[in-house]
Amino acid sequence: MKRDSNKLNRPSHVSKGNVLDDLGLSSQEKAALKLKMDLHAEIMKIIEKKKLTPRMLESILEQPQPRVSELLRGKFSAMSAEKLAGYLSLLGVAIKISSQQAA
Secondary structure: OOOOHHHHHOOOOOOOOOHHHHOOOOHHHHHHHHHHHHHHHHHHHHHHHHOOOHHHHHHHHOOOHHHHHHHHOOOOOOOOHHHHHHHHHHOOOOOOOOOOOOO
């Protein structure tokens, strides 16, 4: 049986270039998710820079192992921006918010 090579190579989804746009979220939802992503990225930089272990994070963040594990694996969608900002504070980081005009 001959396969149609065009069907096999056709992308099932064409990206708009930004995963947040591809998800079909409202501008408010995109802004909130972007904030959480930025906070998480900063937390991960600090953890790497300070070479913190999960056990150390349990103590510093005052969180049980499952929450620390979720944070380290990037499963922060159920965590609020306030919670992530609090983690940065506990890690000794002062938070400053600045805005950029959207393109």
